[in-house]
Amino acid sequence: MSTETVATAPAPRMTKSVPSHPLAPLTAFELTQAAAIIKASWPAHTDLHFKVVTLQEPPKEEVLAYLNAEHAHQPRPTISRTAFVNYYIRNTNKFHEAIVDLSSGRVLQNILLGKFVHANGDGEEIVRIEKAALEDEGVRAEIAKLQLPEGTVVISDPWIYGSDGVNDEDRMYQCFLYMRDPFNATEADSNHYALPLPISPVISTESMKVIRIDLLPTGVDNTIKSVEKYNIHPPNEYLPECQNLRTDLKPLSVIQPEGASFQVTEEGTSSVLEWQKWKFRVGFNQREGMVLYDVRYDGRPLFYRLSLSDMNIPYADPRHPFHKKSAFDLGDAGAGIMANNLKLGCDCLGSIYYLDAVLSDDKGGAMPMDNVVCIHEQDAGIGWKHTNYRTGRAAVVRSRELVVQSIITVSNYEYILAFIFNQAGEIDYEIRATGILSTQPIDDGIEVPFGTVVHPGVLAVHHQHIFSLRVDPMLEGNDNRLVYDEAHAMPRSDFNPHGIGYYVQETIVEESGGYDIDYDKNRTFKIQNPNVRNPINGKPVAYKIQAPAFQKILADKDSFNYKRAEFSDHNIYVVKHRDGELYAGGTYTNQSRGGTGVRAWADRKENVKDTDFVLYVQVGINHVPRVEDFPVMPCEILKIHMKPVNFFDKNPALDVPPSEQSFNQSQLLSEQHHQATVESKVSHGGSCSAPKL
């Protein structure tokens, strides 16, 4: 890496403005200011291609001091606003990482990054890539061999090139070609994934030109046939106007006649949410999308920061060029920049609050992103219930949840991402995978063991989806420990003569590393604060993590896919906190080599006991496609649960008002039905002892 700083014009002066919260994402003004400061450090008319302009979060130590003052209603310390910038000299491979102090206007760092370090893609770029691919003469010649009907529209899905160590130093795109239904060519939303073509141009981002045209294997083995007349199969459309829609679905609405129970306080680019004793701050940035900060329940600190850290989707077809297909949807693109503009009544049901965001564009301007986060309540069934069989009296409350959600479109796939809070102090992170399978052509009449034919001529290769949730705890304080419990059978003995006894044993995780769940031992990980004890049983307050088991990455340990997807081989990674370490796959994932992400950090083998540590919690799906997943797949749902363990002195949802008809307003459908009167069973006799112990 070399440092280049050329000062040719004075840095623009900062206008005095209201100080942002230190964790608030950059404002439009700050975004453009940061870009302008960088531009000013180059000769005029240098065409800079901005890839990332985002907040460089201040050192955690400074932020904690700020948060303490904030919560104590004390004067807050001043913390500089700093921007992190990635940019190219346009159409070169000169990729830079810069840090700009927005308070002073100074460039603190402006480094040319080296080989094998590339930027993410961006929306404007992929449009130009698609154009370059389809206008290339060589590509057109190959397409001509397909002998497609006149007027057929060919589509290019530009894929991040991937890594295999073979002439892959430059930043390239591997374009996969498809066509729209040739007999419905004007339908811009025709499902081109149903008509994949065997031609795959490779484009260099330096020249924005096709440098190679790969032909795809379409048989059972490595054989590549030359391009011949395309066997046009029927289309497979997902648009509603192409279906015989069901006519028997009756409307269902969620009504909150007195409004919602949450409060949103918008403070510029971040917002504070308060709901049912929860309080936290929400931000939104280009890479991570939604980020939650300073999550507290009833004033008690729980999490400093919660965010999706990255996801990796490696594919199973070992043949060129598919062996390189291994997407890092956050690092290669960005969950913020790909977020959907959520539509009232389409994406979200009930009483909905939307948050906007502002991100940067490739020219260093500010780009508004409307409705990228939606917030709403939902009913989640019964929260708890008990009926005393002797009296018949039931005590029941319903579970109300708060949903903070974003939806991202990553070319063919969609992911619906939500943080879900309930009244029992629990937080879920829910991921729904939907959208369209990534497809490739296959000859008729054959099948392969590494994919499923989902439509005539269409192969959907098996792939894994591996997600990494970054959990930075501050459970009643910043020094926490990670432990795991296991349940073991007691051996037979005088104490256990009948062979049925079992006990739970706790082990402290001392060192950074990758750890796994083990259902045969009921191994359960918990974040604990040993300095804060439960008033009932004296155990350390804790939150346990319940994340489903999954098959770890199947790529072998010597492969690029394995080396790059550093989080994909363990259920949990725990590392000592270091400012700036946010992305489990490393900061730069595009065509990466690995070695800069969580596996490398964990290998530092640092103490993580009774200190400030960060967890990366992984969940995944081994997606073996089925015909039902095409043309669009029904949501596949994954959830990570975080639940209090001996953190409270009783069920924290005990004080939720009882579930009653007067409140819930349900309707009885059964006509010949005798519904027992719902009597009020408040006992007017004997008083209760004081509710608190």
Added chain:
Amino acid sequence: MSTETVATAPAPRMTKSVPSHPLAPLTAFELTQAAAIIKASWPAHTDLHFKVVTLQEPPKEEVLAYLNAEHAHQPRPTISRTAFVNYYIRNTNKFHEAIVDLSSGRVLQNILLGKFVHANGDGEEIVRIEKAALEDEGVRAEIAKLQLPEGTVVISDPWIYGSDGVNDEDRMYQCFLYMRDPFNATEADSNHYALPLPISPVISTESMKVIRIDLLPTGVDNTIKSVEKYNIHPPNEYLPECQNLRTDLKPLSVIQPEGASFQVTEEGTSSVLEWQKWKFRVGFNQREGMVLYDVRYDGRPLFYRLSLSDMNIPYADPRHPFHKKSAFDLGDAGAGIMANNLKLGCDCLGSIYYLDAVLSDDKGGAMPMDNVVCIHEQDAGIGWKHTNYRTGRAAVVRSRELVVQSIITVSNYEYILAFIFNQAGEIDYEIRATGILSTQPIDDGIEVPFGTVVHPGVLAVHHQHIFSLRVDPMLEGNDNRLVYDEAHAMPRSDFNPHGIGYYVQETIVEESGGYDIDYDKNRTFKIQNPNVRNPINGKPVAYKIQAPAFQKILADKDSFNYKRAEFSDHNIYVVKHRDGELYAGGTYTNQSRGGTGVRAWADRKENVKDTDFVLYVQVGINHVPRVEDFPVMPCEILKIHMKPVNFFDKNPALDVPPSEQSFNQSQLLSEQHHQATVESKVSHGGSCSAPKL
């Protein structure tokens, strides 16, 4: 077993009535008729204690012929109605199993069952047991030693005795004693589990008298102290009037202004439900509660029968008498008889349809059970979505679910049980565990590794909840096979030079037995019909089972707990179908010995390939109590998913109408907010190709 038939009075004549569906539970008339026929086979004035009067389902072969005629609108064959009856000569151990042909009025079988075969408990009996325990002089003497305040009310939770091979031939109850808050003695719903007593009477059901008084160990080891003055800790009430209720929860209602989308056709004691291409029959009986029959989607047969088969809850404390605590909530009691009467607007939200049932009482009479099953729709978030990033057009549908739910109270615990259907051909079985932990006294200031102190003086011992769902498939026909898929990495080779390839391999399960999932291989079980092929890819139609991993029963293989809980050691049991084999723990679980349930059936090692087999799918929780689980626990949720694999020719929910504001009527909460107009994007230009391939 010996046969006793004494004919002293002619059997009552059957009144001619409309024939029931062969799978419909017994009507009130049939219940009383069956009991009367049995009574008539004994000398007049013999006091019979009826334990079970239920339908003996006809042989499957006969029913299938009936169903075929039913679905083809052909004349239906006549099938005899048969009742299965368990009864005692009251206050003896003479326990009988009888089969009564209701059509002819004849007793087909009336057998005295032998040693170690006992009936379930029943509601009337446990009330008498509680009375007997608390009126016993010896028990009163022990209670007196506690020196409780004047007017203290002592409660007895009668527990099924359990098995340990030590003088346990007779049917007994192990009663655990508690007291109500002594300073609020008139509150009949005071949470007595917060005040456990160290005295445990044992009652024989023959004499209905206390035959032994056990004292409970309350320290860390086996030491039993003599009863001394009770250290009265504060209470821990769950009643809403004892809480400082939250005041900031706003109402949330679910409205279906045009009514619900489902149709219920009540046909006596069973009902037919139709909803979004689903059609199935619902019955309800004393042991299993809800049972679903003849489940079809779009007319295609899927499941012959779905039911909860049993659940086992073994406890971890090895000390007498706790070592015997191992409940079989269906076999020992019954999910039907324990079902809650569901209250409109309390238990169920939205537009609700209730089903009633009728069960038998201990005298052979009919007992109406109102509102034991509720049926309603619910919104489940987005069903599928795709946005074409090039045009910005989103296609999105919401997921609507149908819920068929029942709630059971088993003394201290509650289980909320639901079959959930969606529009993508998927069925879930959801279990929520809630209610109150089973508690026992513990001395102050100590802790034990086999339980958690959840309140001063209150120990909640670790325990497992292991559920068994019985799945009798008829996937497009009665001869099915069970297979499992595993995903394996390809070795490096010329075909896989980069080490990233993987493939899926299918294995057929040939023989009955217990099988396990294995996440490290992504082992996934599927029910298949190899005679029916997917039109797209030629693969056999299938449904896969997704059930979470859990720690199998920890009791060792020589223990009674292990031997009795025959389903608790594997994720899946598969056995050849045999009429009458319905209950995975065996027909008679109370104080059982094992050997008559699914493990024994599987050991017959029969062929299960391409034949009529039955699956038992297990899920479980190792419940390590936390303070938050007391006084009532927030629901812990388990789900079994069953999803189509290559059963349909595309996403079966593709024809769900798009999610639109005009239908959903969401409300915008953000005031300063610009919500983009939801434009109708129906393309009036180019037509779609025919929707079907």
